[in-house]
Amino acid sequence: MSDSPTPYRWSLKARQKSKRVLGESKTLTLDDNLFMAQLQIQLPVPDLFAAASYRGTCIHAVNGEELVTDCSGIVYWPTHQMVLVADLHLEKGASLARRGQLLPPYDTMTTLRRLKHSLDKWHPKSVIALGDSFHDVEASRRLPAQARDSLNEMMRGRQWVWITGNHDPEPPENLGGEVFDELRIDRLILRHEPQRDGDAGELAGHLHPKARLMRRGRSVRRSCFAASTTRMILPSFGAYTGGLNVFDPAFDGLFDARNFHALMRGDEQVYRIAAADLS
Amino acid sequence: MTIETKLTPGTNAATGHPSPRRRPLPPLPHVFLDWFQSKGWAPRDHQLELLQRSLDGQSNLLIAPTGAGKTLAGFLPALIDLYQRPKWKPGQPHRGVHTLYISPLKALAVDIKRNLETPVEEMHLPVEVETRTGDTPSHRRQRQKLNPPDILLTTPEQLALLIANKDADRFFSDLRYVIFDELHSLVTSKRGHLLSLGLARLRSLRPQMQSIGLSATVANPVDLQRWLVGQNVGDARVDHAAGLITVEGGAKPQISILDTAERLPWSGHSARHAVGEIYQTIKSARTAILFVNTRSQAEFLFQNLWRINEDNLPIALHHGSLDVGQRRKVEAAMARNALRAVVATSTLDLGIDWGDVDLVLHIGAPKGASRLAQRIGRANHRMDEPSRAVLVPANRFEVMECKAALDANYLGHQDTPPMRPGALDVLCQHILGMAVAGPFREDDLFEEVVSAAPYCELDWDTFKRCLHFVATGGYALKTYERYAKIKRVENSDSAVGEWRLTHPRIAQQYRLNAGTIYEAPAMTVRLLRFVKRDGKGIAATRGGRSLGKLEEYFLEQMVYGDTFMFAGQIVRFEGIRENEAIVTPTVSKDPMVPIYAGSKFPLTTYLAEHIRAMMADPESWHELPLQVSQWLTIQTRKxxxxxxxxxxxxxxxxxxxxxxxxxxxxxxxxxxxxxxxxxxxxxxxxxxxxxxxxxxxxxxxxxxxxxxxxxxxxxxxxxxxxxxxxxxxxxxxxxxxxFMLKRTFRQCALIAGLIEKNHPGKEKSGRQVTVSTDLVYDVLREHEPDHILLQATREDAATGLxxxxxxxxxxxxxxxxxxxxxxxxxxxxxxxxxxxxxxxxxxxxxxxxxxxxxxxxxxxxxxxx
Structure with a gap:
């Protein structure tokens, strides 16, 4: 494997922590080459379909980029050996506990263990968390030592990017990783909250999509990837995060009527269901 | 301590028959006697018996059929006591509530107030009677707290809120009687568990207070007798149970099974085959109630009756999903005797007097003998006249079930559900409520809790686990100590510390989430004349009439254009707009989506036994309709x-x-x-x-x-x-x-206060805040399989679903x-x-x-x- 930067064209909006003021969305453009050197992106895996990991996945192209959706709820981008994950909502349990709902305090570790499982499966060179990685601004400070260790271990030897979200507008404390409001890689743009009039090729989270299938008087509800040829919204990965039906008004304007798919998460497989078949 | 008396209506003073008396009954104050005389009545034996025992300081259970003057019996001791007590003088502090009346239905409390006002006004008694329900405006509630009425009519949920209050002691300072109406319908549910804990608190506040239970006939009266008084107190050798007064049923009801000339269906529950015969039966009566088991059956029957209603008989529909306004209209029309028939579900099972009903038709399987008896009792509120009832089985197995229930009814057998040990999620809710009321010592609260009959076998260890659940979630990982809802504060002057709320906000949270009834999320169904559509769906439209509410899961499965039956008509589904389902009228005759779920009761063990016995005994088959006996005969051959x-x-x-x-x-x-x-x-x-x-x-x-x-x-x-x-x-x-366990877990988590109820107007907005209980269940099961809430869930599911x-x-x-x-x-x-x-x-x-x-x-x- 070569250490040389890939020939792909990158553009990105990055942010310097020191210049960050709460509520202000200041963006800086870093030098492309400098960033690429930091990323040390590898060339794509030579044989896309050889690995057993692909069993049960669905391959979906957004803006021409082929992405692998895994039933654990992550996206693997073979071109860059990159894992994308949305809405981890770490420390959601503790956050709710503070307001009087004493949910079991195991959600952070459960989420991280599931994430580690995915990373062990895909061995990505880089990981991009698409925002709302922490349930509140103090969550990263509050992170139990065990969770911090586990996270550090996953981050070691990898490029790790935190995209900011509405729950975590501030960069996490003492955790490392790059922090961006949004990021452009090849023909894709990665951000937390999907934008209605944004460019094609958007990968986002925020909405926690779930879909509902009715057959023979029975219904199945599952969290899903909502995806068209120009956009994909990832399911939420966090252990306590509820979902929102893809036909909720919050999705209005993001997809062209019923011309999209829900990649529904089964127990061991992702099922690709046309929106027209959902309810 | 138990005294049992059986009274039959034949020994009724009102009917002039002599009655054997064990001891002289108490004389009534002349004001009361005059009032009875002015009405042309005489006090009945059970009314006087209950009065005497109440004067003796005893708690009692009165079991009597409808029409026996049960309510008046319950209130008589209170009214007399209030009449005789010294007048309140200006300048004295306000007196607390004297008598608390608790009914399972809001409407029943309101109805009782009306009925009670008549004697109070006519006798000029110095008694204030007021209701307090979820509908009571807040300014009135506020005023009631400062100046409580003498008699307060309320529901179990309101009692939970009243005792979870710093002023509870003052509010109940003069409490003398607590009357529980329709007690049989309360005690078997979690609602009854919470109520029993509330009663235990009232006993702690006022040890001299007496309870009076009013109930229909039940399988084990002693369960209710125990429920009414404190357990685990005083002498362990004594049976702690309230006294029992039983009034035997009046005239035997005349029940028959509709012997259809049509072909009996093999399956299904609609009784479509018998609609014509049902219609003819309605015509033979003055006013009929048609009881069915589910709301969809009610809609179906109503539709089909109107299709053949050539005489334009006023036939109405009544079930729990209908708009409240519409239901009240039907009830008012019933009371005026303006209806010939009403198709109803269990919403009309309880208490309220609905005018002169002279026939009950029961369509479909009765499911339980006691349940059927209660429903039949709705016909005719004068107990010395027989009620008339016709059972209409909808399929062949139901014929046998009806036959079994009919035999049981003649035999007077009861198969009310058994009592269950108190649920732990309910206990958790109560513990928090008691902390809201004021600081408590854990051993004091434990003693109080185990005095409630459903919790009499609760052990200290389980109680402690519930206490810790309320405080910090009760997890092995002690991460939430700093977020504790209640904390034990050590007191310098006593050896044992007191549990206190950590923040006033917790009290507010408790008040918003108290109660044990959590219904599936429902949506209002709005009927519009026509609907304008734009590219995305329904264009903003105003107006229209609310037909009622339906469960979200049913509406979500609909697509635009689907037709279904609701509120007595067939409507077309247009879409969902802002948490309302929009429908329009349609000319379609056959709804495409026929079913929506309603309550379904399982067949009782008792009826099941009877059916098995009937099938095993070919000698008895001649009592069954020919179609059924032939069916059974062919079975023996094939x-x-x-x-x-x-x-x-x-x-x-x-x-x-x-x-x-x-x-x-x-x-x-x-x-x-x-x-x-x-x-x-x-x-x-x-x-x-x-x-x-x-x-x-x-x-x-x-x-x-x-x-x-x-x-x-x-x-x-x-x-x-x-x-x-x-x-x-x-x-x-x-x-x-x-999935049933997950569903049960959600209920338990809501009741125990692990997660909060969605409040109207608040839901949907905070999707990032909403928590999936399924996921919480998975996480908890993985990390703490023995957690108290999982224990509660498993116990619940084992007895319930x-x-x-x-x-x-x-x-x-x-x-x-x-x-x-x-x-x-x-x-x-x-x-x-x-x-x-x-x-x-x-x-x-x-x-x-x-x-x-x-x-x-x-x-x-x-x-x-």
Missing amino acids: SVMPKVDQLLVETFPRGDKFYLVVYSFEGRLAHQSLGMLLTKRLERARARPTGFVATDYCICVWGLDDMGALLQAGKLSLAVLFDEDMLGDDLEVWMEDS LDIHRLGDLLARIKGQIIHKNLKEVSPLAVPIMLEIGRETVVGEANETLLAEAAENLISEAMTV
């Missing part, structure tokens, strides 16, 4: 009829599948559990089952392998299949993953009594359940299969290795 103690299992092929039918008669819930476990076992035995369906009467499993041949070859053993060890590991494994106890009884009963009949084709007895396949939900059918069917995975499958 297969076999099981004896009373036997369990019949039939196997036969049909189409490309093989079927196994089990005739166990244990009710739908137990059958669903049995079906799940059976299929698991058959799977393990490699018999390749692919699905099952369960009814109240039997279970049918089908699969790809010839189960009959496997059984005959000895490769499969029924004794092993139905062994009791099924309820061991298999049950554990299945329960853990069961899964009916494990009943399943256990069945397995024990049929040991060595299973007979197998391998047939070439379907047997007569199997026809009804075969027809249910595809109609009833097939429980546990793999969701993944559904997904796979709909998935367009071909491309990706071709591309993946």
Whole structure:
């Protein structure tokens, strides 16, 4: 494997922590080459379909980029050996506990263990968390030592990017990783909250999509990837995060009527269901 | 301590018959006597008996049929005491509530107020009577707290809020009587558990307070007698139970089963075949109530009656989903005697007086003898005249069920559900409520809690675990100490610390979430004349009439253009707008989406026994309609009829599948559990089952392998299949993953205060804040399988949705009594359940299969290795 930067064209909006003021969305453009050197992106895996990991996945192209959706709820981008994950909502349990709902305090570790499982499966060179990685601004400070260790271990030897979200507008404390409001890689743009009039090729989270299938008087509800040829919204990965039906008004304007798919998460497989078949 | 008296209406002073008296009954104050005389009445024996015992300081349970003057009996001691007590003088502090009346229904409390005002006004009694329900405006509640009425009529939920208050002691400072109306309907639910804890608190506040329970006839009155008084107190050798006064039923009801000239259906519950005959029966009566079991049946029957209503009889519809305004209109029309018939579900089961009903028609299976008796009692409120009732079975098994219930009714047998030990989630809610009321010592609270009958066997350890759950969630990981809701504060002057709220906000949270009734989320259904649509759906439209509320899960499965029956008409689904379902009128005659769920009760054990006995005894078949007895006779020829103690299992092929039918008669819930476990076992035995369906009467499993041949070859053993060890590991494994357990967990989590109720207007907005209880369940099960809330969930499911106890009884009963009949084709007895396949939900059918069917995975499958 070569250490040389890939020939792909990158553009990105990055942010310097020191210049960050709460509520202000200041963006800086870093030098492309400098960033690429930091990323040390590898060339794509030579044989896309050889690995057993692909069993049960669905391959979906957004803006021409082929992405692998895994039933654990992550996206693997073979071109860059990159894992994308949305809405981890770490420390959601503790956050709710503070307001009087004493949910079991195991959600952070459960989420991280599931994430580690995915990373062990895909061995990505880089990981991009698409925002709302922490349930509140103090969550990263509050992170139990065990969770911090586990996270550090996953981050070691990898490029790790935190995209900011509405729950975590501030960069996490003492955790490392790059922090961006949004990021452009090849023909894709990665951000937390999907934008209605944004460019094609958007990968986002925020909405926690779930879909509902009715057959023979029975219904199945599952969290899903909502995806068209120009956009994909990832399911939420966090252990306590509820979902929102893809036909909720919050999705209005993001997809062209019923011309999209829900990649529904089964127990061991992702099922690709046309929106027209959902309810 | 128990005193039992049985009184029959024949010994009634009102009817002038002499009555044998054990002792002289108390004289009434002349104001009361005059009032009775002015009405042309005389006080009845049970009214006087209850009064005397109340004067003696005893708590009592009064069991009497409707129309026996039960309510007046309950209030008489209070009214007399209030009449005789010294006048309140200006300048004295306000007096607290003297008598608390608790009813299961808001409407009943309001109705009682009306009925009570008449004697109070006519006798000029110095008594203030007020209601306090969820509908009471806040300024009135506020005023009531400062200046409580003498008699307060309220609901269990309001009592929970009243005692969870710093001022509870003052509010109840003069409490003398607590009256529980329709006690039988309260005690078996979690609502009753919470109420029993509330009663325990009232006893702690006012040890001299007396309770009076009013109830319809029940199977075990002693359960209710114990419920009314404190347990685990004083002398352990004494039976702590309230006294009992029973008034025997009046004239025997005249009940018949509709003997239809039409062909009796094999399955289904609609009684479509008998609509014409039902209509003729209505015409023969002045006013009739038509009871059905589910809301969809009510809608169906109502539609079909109006289709043939040539005489334009005023026939109305009444069920729990309808708009409150519409329901009130129907009730008012009933009271005015302006209706000839009303089709109703269990919403009309209880208490309120609905005018001169002279006929009850019960359509479909009665499900329980006591339930049927209560419903029949709705006809005719004068107890010395017989009520008239007609049972209309909707299919052949229901004929036998009706017959069994009818026999039971004549025999006066009761099969009310048994009492269950107090639920732990309810206890958790109560503990927090008591902390809201003020600081408490844990041993004091424990003593109080175990004085409530449902909790009398609670152990200290479990209580402590509930306490810690309330404080910090009760997790092994102590991360939430700093977020504790209640904390133990050590007191310098006492050895034991006191538990206190950590923040006033917790009290507010408690008040918003108190109660044990959590209904499935429902949406208002709004009827518009027409709907404008734009590209996205329904254009903003105003107005329209609210028809009522329906469950979200039902509405969500609809697509634009679907038609369904609701509020007595067929409507077309247009879409959902801002949390309302929009519908328009349609000319369509046949609704496309026929069913929405309603309450379904399982068949009671008692009726099941009777049906088994009836089937096993060909001598009794001549009492059944010819169509039914012929059906049973052919069964004996083509297969076999099981004896009373036997369990019949039939196997036969049909189409490309093989079927196994089990005739166990244990009710739908137990059958669903049995079906799940059976299929698991058959799977393990490699018999390749692919699905099952369960009814109240039997279970049918089908699969790809010839189960009959496997059984005959000895490769499969029924004794092993139905062994009791099924309820061991298999049950554990299945329960853990069961969606029913998740549903139960959600209930428990809401009641125990782990998660908060969604409040109207607040829901949906905070989707990032909402928590999926399914996911919480998974996480908790993984990390703390023995958590108190999981324990509560399992106990709940075992008695409730899964009916494990009943399943256990069945397995024990049929040991060595299973007979197998391998047939070439379907047997007569199997026809009804075969027809249910595809109609009833097939429980546990793999969701993944559904997904796979709909998935367009071909491309990706071709591309993946």
